Amino acid sequence: MSKLALAAVILALAASPSRALEPPSPAEIVEKAQQAFYYAGADMKARVTMTLITADDKTRTRVLTMLQRNVPDSQNQKYFLYFHEPGDIRGTAFLVWKYPERDDDRWIFIPAVNMVRRVAARDSRSSFVGSDFTYEDISGRDVSADTHTLLREEKLGDRECYVIQSVPKAATEYTKELAWIDKKTFLPLKEEYYDAQNELARLFTADTITDVPAGKDAAKEVHPTVTKRTMKNVKSGHRTEVRFDSVTYNAGLDDGLFTERSLLTPPQNWIR
Amino acid sequence: MRIGPALWGVLLILAAASPASAQDSDAASEPKVHGFLLGALSRRTTGAQPARGNDGDPVLEEGRVRLDISGASGSGETFFLAKGDLLYDAVVKGSDVDLREAYAGHAKGALDFRLGRQIITWGVGDLFFINDVFPKDWESFFSGRPMEYLKLGVDALRGRYSSGVVNVDLVGVPFFTQDTLPSAERFVFPDPLSTVPTRHEVTPPARFSNTELALRLYRQIGGFDASLYAYRGYWRTPGVRLDNPVSPTRATFFFPELSVFGASGQRNISGGVLSLEAGHYDSRQDPRGDDPGIPNSQWRLLAGYQRQAWEDFTIGVQGYAEVMENHGAYLGSLPAGAARQDRIRAVVSIRLSQWLDYQTWKLSLFAAYSPTDEDYFLQPEVFHKVTDTFSATLGANVFGGHTDTTFFGEFEESDNVYAIVRFDF
Numbered sequence: 001m002s003k004l005a006l007a008a009v010i011l012a013l014a015a016s017p018s019r020a021l022e023p024p025s026p027a028e029i030v031e032k033a034q035q036a037f038y039y040a041g042a043d044m045k046a047r048v049t050m051t052l053i054t055a056d057d058k059t060r061t062r063v064l065t066m067l068q069r070n071v072p073d074s075q076n077q078k079y080f081l082y083f084h085e086p087g088d089i090r091g092t093a094f095l096v097w098k099y100p101e102r103d104d105d106r107w108i109f110i111p112a113v114n115m116v117r118r119v120a121a122r123d124s125r126s127s128f129v130g131s132d133f134t135y136e137d138i139s140g141r142d143v144s145a146d147t148h149t150l151l152r153e154e155k156l157g158d159r160e161c162y163v164i165q166s167v168p169k170a171a172t173e174y175t176k177e178l179a180w181i182d183k184k185t186f187l188p189l190k191e192e193y194y195d196a197q198n199e200l201a202r203l204f205t206a207d208t209i210t211d212v213p214a215g216k217d218a219a220k221e222v223h224p225t226v227t228k229r230t231m232k233n234v235k236s237g238h239r240t241e242v243r244f245d246s247v248t249y250n251a252g253l254d255d256g257l258f259t260e261r262s263l264l265t266p267p268q269n270w271i272r
Numbered sequence: 273m274r275i276g277p278a279l280w281g282v283l284l285i286l287a288a289a290s291p292a293s294a295q296d297s298d299a300a301s302e303p304k305v306h307g308f309l310l311g312a313l314s315r316r317t318t319g320a321q322p323a324r325g326n327d328g329d330p331v332l333e334e335g336r337v338r339l340d341i342s343g344a345s346g347s348g349e350t351f352f353l354a355k356g357d358l359l360y361d362a363v364v365k366g367s368d369v370d371l372r373e374a375y376a377g378h379a380k381g382a383l384d385f386r387l388g389r390q391i392i393t394w395g396v397g398d399l400f401f402i403n404d405v406f407p408k409d410w411e412s413f414f415s416g417r418p419m420e421y422l423k424l425g426v427d428a429l430r431g432r433y434s435s436g437v438v439n440v441d442l443v444g445v446p447f448f449t450q451d452t453l454p455s456a457e458r459f460v461f462p463d464p465l466s467t468v469p470t471r472h473e474v475t476p477p478a479r480f481s482n483t484e485l486a487l488r489l490y491r492q493i494g495g496f497d498a499s500l501y502a503y504r505g506y507w508r509t510p511g512v513r514l515d516n517p518v519s520p521t522r523a524t525f526f527f528p529e530l531s532v533f534g535a536s537g538q539r540n541i542s543g544g545v546l547s548l549e550a551g552h553y554d555s556r557q558d559p560r561g562d563d564p565g566i567p568n569s570q571w572r573l574l575a576g577y578q579r580q581a582w583e584d585f586t587i588g589v590q591g592y593a594e595v596m597e598n599h600g601a602y603l604g605s606l607p608a609g610a611a612r613q614d615r616i617r618a619v620v621s622i623r624l625s626q627w628l629d630y631q632t633w634k635l636s637l638f639a640a641y642s643p644t645d646e647d648y649f650l651q652p653e654v655f656h657k658v659t660d661t662f663s664a665t666l667g668a669n670v671f672g673g674h675t676d677t678t679f680f681g682e683f684e685e686s687d688n689v690y691a692i693v694r695f696d697f
Contacts, residue, residue: 052630060660086660087306087696103540112420115393118497118538118545126583130631173583238630260490260497261434265379268348272301 026148029162029181036186038077038140040223041214041249043069045270048244050131055237061085062129065271069253075100078258079139082271089129093263100142104135109263116263125173132202132231132240145169146177156180156189174201185209185224203232207241215250223249303343307697310336310357314416314690316460317668322686323456323463326363331415331458331688333362336370352376363458373425384432389425392443394488394501396536396547398623399638400592402572403501403534403551405486407508409452411459414669414683416690424449438491445484448476450527451508460685462676464611465512465523473525476506496537501551503532511557511566517607528566529556544579547590561598562605569597584627593618611677618644632657640680647673647681665692 024032050062063085069078079096083089091111098104104121124136146166153162161180168174175198180190191204208228214221225247232239257267314332340355356371375388395404407424427447433440454461465471476482484505491498510525534551551572558566573595578588596602599615606612621640627633634655641648653667668689673681 087308088663090306103543105540113393113423114391120544120579120586121540126580127631259434260439265384268344268351
């Protein structure tokens with residue numbers, strides 16, 4: 001380490017001696033995990049393949065393009081989802097304006113009748129297109145909706161993790177969630193959701209993590225990204241595997257993309 | 273066969289799709305070809321025979337092959353779509369082509385144009401249409417074909433301007449398309465003109481001065497998706513002119529001039545979606561409302577609310593009303609013994625949908641009841657997605673009413689059950 005860098009480290013330590021040694025608070029850990037998992041970069045584009053697998057290994061597949069943009073200076077986000085497969089929902093698109101503290105604005109475009117409709121958004125806990133993931137699993141849950149406790153710190157595989165327990169403040173179909181959050185990347189590596197009988201009901205695993213450069217000319221900035229993840233319904237044996245391909249951060253997604261215009265005329269150069 | 277003017281749309285599409293006209297530096301991507309096979313079977317359950325029907329109870333017995341071809345230039349700015357069905361219909365024992373949409377489009381910046389046959393859906397109602405002045409195929413819907421066949425394309429030029437201040441859709445329709453109403457080949461209903469020996473129909477000829485214009489201005493206002501609408505064109509269901517009102521020998525069906533002004537709004541409220549819509553129908557060829565062969569001017573009003581009650585279960589309720597403007601003049605003009613409409617036609621509806629088993633099953637019910645007409649319509653349906661490419665639907669259309677002269681009541685003898693299978697490729 002050069003003398004200059006060493007001096008910088010010492011200065012940094014001196015400026016906040018206690019913060020450097022104490023672990024962040026549980027809510028801060030969850031906040032950082034959300035930032036790493038849902039908010040990386042200014043915007044993000046990916047081709048998403050969801051495979052729905054029944055307990056007896058019958059599969060169904062959904063392929064979609066996901067465009068996502070963080071609204072500057074807020075926790076709000078905008079999503080545009082365009083379905084390529086299966087055939088009966090090909091061309092269907094969703095536009096979601098997500099607000100952590102209130103109901104999302106959501107619109108659907110139904111190509112067969114060329115119609116844009118607002119859809120009720122109270123169902124953030126319901127299944128996303130028939131998968132084991134809920135809308136909330138896809139776009140994140142309000143950090144202040146749960147009470148977070150740091151249970152312990154332990155290794156999961158070769159990764160040092162915080163183990164956080166999150167208990168919903170309002171009645172939800174699960175009673176608590178345990179999350180293993182990587183200390184280095186703050187990505188959730190495993191999440192366990194327990195039901196009212198305190199039995200494991202759903203299990204999330206981050207199966208593949210890829211370092212994705214953040215934009216073409218930002219070679220030094222890298223976002224570790226969960227490019228393969230699984231949500232399993234432990235009780236029924238049904239599971240959904242999700243693969244993110246062609247992930248691009250800071251693609252330059254304009255705010256105008258996230259409007260009714262894109263529903264009515266899908267932005268061809270972004271969705272192909 | 274609905275092809276006619278759309279042919280020029282196809283030609284334009286071919287021109288747009290040819291590499292020479294794609295002025296983008298990147299090569300155009302390969303056109304995508306998709307489609308499905310659809311089998312639809314629907315049978316009347318009442319035993320009644322339509323006036324021009326075949327023996328037995330078939331309403332639908334058809335097989336369709338859908339082809340859907342789309343593509344875009346390298347930049348994505350120029351694009352085209354053509355989709356249509358080749359079909360065999362055993363009820364009328366014939367094959368046909370149903371060209372659903374065929375258009376070429378260009379979108380750059382704030383501007384977006386489409387030329388050709390295109391389906392346009394406006395307004396916020398669920399099966400109640402106020403500012404959606406575009407053609408519908410009610411025969412298709414009431415016989416059990418999938419919902420997408422309720423809408424018919426218009427042969428039109430549509431331009432759109434999008435901005436943060438306001439979005440503008442302007443549609444010019446030079447070629448008139450009428451609604452498809454339940455026909456006497458498939459549906460049983462009383463015909464008040466059954467004794468008239470000669471009938472013919474006149475549609476507005478394709479002239480520049482006959483071009484229909486439809487305008488929609490929309491933006492968000494206070495959490496509402498708000499729209500203003502204007503339309504100048506024609507009623508899509510015919511009026512009638514008789515050569516002699518006492519003992520007619522000739523009935524001429526024609527499409528009276530119509531203008532519509534309206535507004536709609538939709539927003540989230542209490543975890544659900546509130547929809548409001550209103551429109552004024554100005555029947556321009558019957559300004560005093562005293563021509564019994566032309567629909568009266570009227571107001572149309574709609575309020576609806578939809579929300580999810582529990583996981584994968586949504587409930588939607590609507591109240592709808594048509595208020596006749598010159599009811600007194602209308603009553604005074606009716607010939608003796610003719611059926612009378614009330615000044616207000618009100619309808620309430622409910623739609624229940626429950627998805628089950630990872631959204632592979634859907635149970636749904638649409639029910640509409642009119643307290644003024646005292647008639648009703650029910651459509652229960654079970655949909656099962658067997659695999660990603662194969663689905664099956666079973667349902668029924670049930671009509672009833674106090675008299676056989678009201679909108680749903682006249683089809684009391686046309687109840688049917690339907691089965692649909694669809695295979696996507």
